Amino acid sequence: MTWTVIARKEFRDASRSKLLWLVVGLFVVFAGGASYLYAQIPSFHIGGPNTQFSAVGLLVFLEWPVTVLVPVLGLLLGYKSIAGEIESGSVKLLLSLPHNRSAVVLGKLAGRYLVLAVGIVAGFFAASIFVAASYPTAQIGASIGFVLVTIGLGWAYISIGTCISALTQSTTRAGALIFGAYFLFGSLWQPFGRLIHWATTGSFSFGFTGPPEWFIIFSRLSPNGAFHGVLSGLLSFAKTDAGLSAFQADPVYLSSWVGGLTLLGWLIAPILIGYLRFAGADV
Numbered sequence: 001m002t003w004t005v006i007a008r009k010e011f012r013d014a015s016r017s018k019l020l021w022l023v024v025g026l027f028v029v030f031a032g033g034a035s036y037l038y039a040q041i042p043s044f045h046i047g048g049p050n051t052q053f054s055a056v057g058l059l060v061f062l063e064w065p066v067t068v069l070v071p072v073l074g075l076l077l078g079y080k081s082i083a084g085e086i087e088s089g090s091v092k093l094l095l096s097l098p099h100n101r102s103a104v105v106l107g108k109l110a111g112r113y114l115v116l117a118v119g120i121v122a123g124f125f126a127a128s129i130f131v132a133a134s135y136p137t138a139q140i141g142a143s144i145g146f147v148l149v150t151i152g153l154g155w156a157y158i159s160i161g162t163c164i165s166a167l168t169q170s171t172t173r174a175g176a177l178i179f180g181a182y183f184l185f186g187s188l189w190q191p192f193g194r195l196i197h198w199a200t201t202g203s204f205s206f207g208f209t210g211p212p213e214w215f216i217i218f219s220r221l222s223p224n225g226a227f228h229g230v231l232s233g234l235l236s237f238a239k240t241d242a243g244l245s246a247f248q249a250d251p252v253y254l255s256s257w258v259g260g261l262t263l264l265g266w267l268i269a270p271i272l273i274g275y276l277r278f279a280g281a282d283v
Contacts, residue, residue, distance in 0.1 A: 006104060009107075024123065032123070070120075071153070074156070074158045076161070078109075079174040083169050087171055109158065113155050116151070120150055153223060159266065160178075164178055169281060185224050189225065226263040227259070230256045
């Protein structure tokens, strides 16, 4: 299949340009440094500074930092995928070879997916050496699940970045829009939900009853929210196995599998939108 040829070229180019090694290095420093900090600072431990640190506690500690670093890398890996080829004119060479436009999109995505996945796996593998030596319970199953969900989050953002790249066909405009996408999903999603609440009730506050059901569902619809939704169930089981207090059970619509489907939707839908735009574009 021709898309595999493009994917291999993308991965080789990333290796030669040291992009792959930069991603690997970032995750090694991130995962290893976070593991060290968690072990050294008692206030980060689940239950407070007087509780013993644990591997599952480290995963809980890593959950928020992952949603800061991984989206940035995913969007940066995706935003030049189509627009960069169009601006340089190399897309004409690609399409003159036995590649159709769907092969170009899939190959570009697959190559970038692989770069990010290798970086994440390498980083967490390096951290696992420290974890195995420092933590009383390894929680291997939860750790592997955490890495896989982290990869899924990164792939969703690569898809979003690629979609933006295909829609704008300009690296300058795509670069501006990926920063907008990052802040929308990372910082502005829940405030936007509160704005909806104000528009319907006249108040930004949820009062003593807490946020309404629709707001909780809305917060899980972003890629970051879906990521947290998947991990809520995964880490709940891991905490129970480790003898720690587990999270309160969520209703069905907030379950891990619903979060997984939402994350999968963010991975697939932008690809389809970007492909349809690229398929009809005059390049």
